[in-house]
Amino acid sequence: MALRCVLFCLVAGCSTALENTQTLNASQGCEEDTDTFLREIKQSSPKEYAVSMFDAFGKMGSNVKGGNANQPGLLQRCRSAHSPTFSGKYCQVFIRQETVQYFVGVCVPDSCGEQDVQTLALYGRLNFGQTSLIPPLPSLLVNQSTQEISMTHCLVNTIAPDASDVICMCMCCLMVAVPLVATLLTAISRWRRNREVSAHEKSGLNSGLNHYGTVSCSEMESSTSEENNSTRHTPLCFPRSWVSQYLQAFSLQTTSQGVFSTSSPIPGGGYSSLNGIRALSLLWIISGHSAQFPAITNLDNVKDFKKSAASSPLHVFTISGPAYLAVDTFLLLGGLLSARSLLGSINRAEGRLSPSVVASYLFKRIKRIQPLHMFVMCLTISLVSLVHWGPYWFPFLEALTDCKKYWWANVLLISNLIPVNEICLPWTWYLSLDFQCYATTPLLLYFYRLKRVVFVFVAGCLLLMTIVAGAVTTALLQLPVFQPNTMLSDTYNLFYYVKPHTRYGPFLIGIVTGTCMTTRNNQLLKKKWHAALGWFCCLLLMAVLVILAYVLKETPSYPSVPHALYQGLHRPLWALALTWIILACEEGYGGFIGSFLSLGVWVPISNISFACYLIHPIFIILYIGLQETPIHYTDLNYMYMFLGHLVLTLLISYVLTVLIEKPYLLLKGNSA
Numbered sequence: 001m002a003l004r005c006v007l008f009c010l011v012a013g014c015s016t017a018l019e020n021t022q023t024l025n026a027s028q029g030c031e032e033d034t035d036t037f038l039r040e041i042k043q044s045s046p047k048e049y050a051v052s053m054f055d056a057f058g059k060m061g062s063n064v065k066g067g068n069a070n071q072p073g074l075l076q077r078c079r080s081a082h083s084p085t086f087s088g089k090y091c092q093v094f095i096r097q098e099t100v101q102y103f104v105g106v107c108v109p110d111s112c113g114e115q116d117v118q119t120l121a122l123y124g125r126l127n128f129g130q131t132s133l134i135p136p137l138p139s140l141l142v143n144q145s146t147q148e149i150s151m152t153h154c155l156v157n158t159i160a161p162d163a164s165d166v167i168c169m170c171m172c173c174l175m176v177a178v179p180l181v182a183t184l185l186t187a188i189s190r191w192r193r194n195r196e197v198s199a200h201e202k203s204g205l206n207s208g209l210n211h212y213g214t215v216s217c218s219e220m221e222s223s224t225s226e227e228n229n230s231t232r233h234t235p236l237c238f239p240r241s242w243v244s245q246y247l248q249a250f251s252l253q254t255t256s257q258g259v260f261s262t263s264s265p266i267p268g269g270g271y272s273s274l275n276g277i278r279a280l281s282l283l284w285i286i287s288g289h290s291a292q293f294p295a296i297t298n299l300d301n302v303k304d305f306k307k308s309a310a311s312s313p314l315h316v317f318t319i320s321g322p323a324y325l326a327v328d329t330f331l332l333l334g335g336l337l338s339a340r341s342l343l344g345s346i347n348r349a350e351g352r353l354s355p356s357v358v359a360s361y362l363f364k365r366i367k368r369i370q371p372l373h374m375f376v377m378c379l380t381i382s383l384v385s386l387v388h389w390g391p392y393w394f395p396f397l398e399a400l401t402d403c404k405k406y407w408w409a410n411v412l413l414i415s416n417l418i419p420v421n422e423i424c425l426p427w428t429w430y431l432s433l434d435f436q437c438y439a440t441t442p443l444l445l446y447f448y449r450l451k452r453v454v455f456v457f458v459a460g461c462l463l464l465m466t467i468v469a470g471a472v473t474t475a476l477l478q479l480p481v482f483q484p485n486t487m488l489s490d491t492y493n494l495f496y497y498v499k500p501h502t503r504y505g506p507f508l509i510g511i512v513t514g515t516c517m518t519t520r521n522n523q524l525l526k527k528k529w530h531a532a533l534g535w536f537c538c539l540l541l542m543a544v545l546v547i548l549a550y551v552l553k554e555t556p557s558y559p560s561v562p563h564a565l566y567q568g569l570h571r572p573l574w575a576l577a578l579t580w581i582i583l584a585c586e587e588g589y590g591g592f593i594g595s596f597l598s599l600g601v602w603v604p605i606s607n608i609s610f611a612c613y614l615i616h617p618i619f620i621i622l623y624i625g626l627q628e629t630p631i632h633y634t635d636l637n638y639m640y641m642f643l644g645h646l647v648l649t650l651l652i653s654y655v656l657t658v659l660i661e662k663p664y665l666l667l668k669g670n671s672a
Contacts, residue, residue: 026116033086033109034120038127040083052081053088056107057133064100064141067302068630072391073105075628079157086110091117091154092391097137098144104134105391110157118152155389164404165385168378175375179659182250190253245667255662259607259654262600273585274333276597277578279605281326286616286649288320289427290642291633293620298392300630310482310553313546318638322482322549324497325574327430328506332575334434335510336582338365338441340518346445353449358442365438369431369610370411372661376614377403377410377425383618393625416498421490427617429498436500437507444511459512463505463572470502471568475559481566482553496567506575513579523587531589538580545570545577611653611661619648 026034041050056078058071073090081088086109094103106126108117120126126133136145161169248254291309295302309315320326342361349357381403389397403424409415413436416429423429448455473479473496480492496502516524525531548566556563585594605612623645624631631637 026112026119030109030112030116030120033083033111034126036083036085037109047083049081049083049088052077053107054133056081056088056090056105058103058105060135060137061300063301063304064137066300066304068300069100069102069137070297070391070630071102071104072298072628072630073107075105075155075390078105078107081107083109087157089154089157090391091152092394093117093121093134093152094150095134096148096150097146098142100137100142101150102137103391106134112154114152114154117154118149121149121152153394155391155393159386159388161382161385165382168381171378172375172382175371175378175660179250179252179255179663182247182663183252186247186251186253189247249666250663252658254666255658259657259662260604261607262603271336271582271586273582273590273594273597274336275602275606276599277329277581278333278609279602280597281329282605282609282612283646284317284326285320285613286646287317287642288324288326289617289620290645291318291638292320293617294624294631294633294641296395298624298627298630299633301633305633311550313550316546319483322546322553323570325545325571328503328571328574329578330430331434331437331503331506332510332513332578334438335441335507335512336514336517337510338438339445339511339514342441342445343515343518346449353442353446361442362439365435366413367664367667368661369435370413371664372611372614372656373410373428373431375656375660376618377407377428380425380618383622387622387625389625390628392627392630396621396625416500419494421494425617428614430613433498433500433503434507437504440504440507441511444508445515448515455515459508463508466501466503466505466508467568467572469568470496470505470571471564473502474567475561475564478556478559479563479567480553480555481563481570482549482555503571505572509572509575509579513582517583517586524583525587525589528589531584534580534584534589535591538577538584541573541577545574605650608650608653608657611656612649615653615656616645616649619645619652 037050037053040047041054046054056074058073060071061068072092075090078088078090088107089110089112091106091108091112091114092103093106095101106117106121108120108126112120121134134147136142136147139145291305295305299305309319316322341364342357345357345361346353384397402422403410406415406418406422406424409418410424410428410432413432415423416432416436444455444459447458474481477491477495479496525534548570552563552566581590581593581597584590585597590597623641631641
């Protein structure tokens with residue numbers, strides 16, 4: 001969501017620099033090569049390289065009114081142009097003309113730097129005959145014909161990783177190499193062990209077989225010694241040591257087990273509907289990002305798309321919901337499962353909520369999210385330095401390269417507390433928010449065990465505070481409840497969207513729900529009419545919350561009470577509606593909805609959902625950043641983009657789950 005800033009948010013405040021550059025001249029080599037290019041393109045038989053460079057310049061296309069103002073040109077055509085003395089270099093000139101902001105791709109000699117390109121553009125040196133190679137938009141489309149050049153940027157033709165890039169590459173390689181080596185050693189060990197077992201079976205020594213059908217180290221050594229002391233050797237097997245524990249935990253033979261299982265992965269069983277809810281919410285998020293990310297820069301009909309998406313609830317899947325409610329679904333599930341997990345730890349600790357139990361609970365969460373989180377962060381830094389980006393890379397590159405400066409915020413899980421436009425991997429703000437909410441569960445359960453009245457009072461006060469915080473923030477800053485526009489996106493994210501005091505409500509409801517469902521002795525639903533009434537209210541509430549967002553889609557120009565109330569209430573109400581669905585499904589009143597959410601097909605997706613969430617934006621950004629021409633939004637194009645991103649995400653997420661995520665979750669089990 002933080003990626004909503006568009007290209008010209010990156011170049012705000014450049015007018016002062018523009019005034020200073022008007023007194024500068026282009027370098028001599030750049031001027032000479034540019035003159036050579038322009039002279040040879042004007043000849044009756046122009047050189048091939050000059051034709052390629054001219055052809056690579058961006059030209060105005062159709063549907064400027066619909067948002068097709070950018071003129072990217074042809075990056076690869078430019079780079080393929082080679083004269084005897086210079087080669088083509090692709091640069092972008094960012095222009096503001098009246099209220100329209102766009103960029104033009106230009107192909108200049110590689111002797112020109114960014115400052116040279118800006119100077120050539122300012123003084124009108126890039127002309128073909130009497131025609132400028134960077135012409136203004138016609139007055140028929142834009143009233144003002146004067147162009148204001150904000151900045152220029154050139155894409156380098158070579159890759160030059162710095163020290164941090166190399167370190168990240170090494171970290172990624174190491175994190176992948178460890179499980180691969182463990183897999184190889186485990187395979188060798190099992191082969192040696194099976195060979196030893198076969199040898200003992202042939203000798204009639206079957207008494208040493210344990211209940212797994214293998215021979216223990218001590219038994220095998222003893223029997224081997226009795227059989228032949230002169231040729232005794234120690235077989236390669238798994239003694240109970242930390243080395244063997246790590247080998248088993250990191251080997252693919254262990255981590256690949258159960259990922260494709262259709263049985264519920266939730267400890268203790270039950271809550272099968274959560275798999276369907278989690279999987280569908282993940283698909284909703286991927287669906288929204290697949291459409292939203294291209295809309296940042298490289299749709300040639302972005303205005304048409306935004307107009308359609310903002311006017312019709314039929315686009316609710318296209319835009320990930322008008323208020324991004326899938327995130328609140330994950331917060332609810334996180335709160336529910338955190339309460340259940342901690343209550344289970346308390347029971348295993350003989351009913352004590354000790355500091356060691358809390359520490360183990362928090363460490364388990366860190367172990368759950370941080371290895372894969374850190375791997376994806378290093379992978380992203382490496383990709384940014386290795387990939388030859390296309391014309392549409394600029395909105396994402398600054399956000400991705402913030403990792404080199406603000407990586408520590410991701411390590412400490414506080415990235416949502418720093419300015420949103422400086423978050424490393426902007427979508428990982430959720431991990432920080434989730435952990436901060438997760439850390440409140442022990443305190444709330446302490447109050448629950450102390451006295452339930454105190455628990456209800458504290459939970460009620462916290463819920464009221466988060467509702468008031470969201471409403472007051474919306475009123476004071478006049479925030480929209482629908483998708484924020486470009487100018488308000490930073491304010492919306494910085495002060496509302498990623499902050500724990502405005503987003504805590506669904507997680508808190510999840511804690512209360514998980515506590516009640518885990519400790520209840522009897523069913524809460526007694527009669528069928530209770531269930532029927534609950535389903536009617538639940539589905540009606542969810543529909544109203546989505547529709548109201550479209551009713552209140554206009555950004556208020558003054559503190560608006562309806563906007564403030566909706567902003568403060570809609571996320572907790574959405575969580576309450578989902579709470580009903582979970583409760584009804586668990587108590588046998590789910591009907592066909594419960595059966596659908598409990599289908600086994602959702603379980604494998606749920607098992608790899610964390611990796612899917614972390615990795616899918618990278619695939620979308622890579623796809624966009626490597627495009628040389630704009631994408632035209634249609635429902636069919638969107639469907640193909642979504643399905644392509646989804647298939648690739650599922651495949652790579654499975655690999656990352658078994659290589660990076662699961663090994664750290666299994667370490668404790670092997671040491672027990």
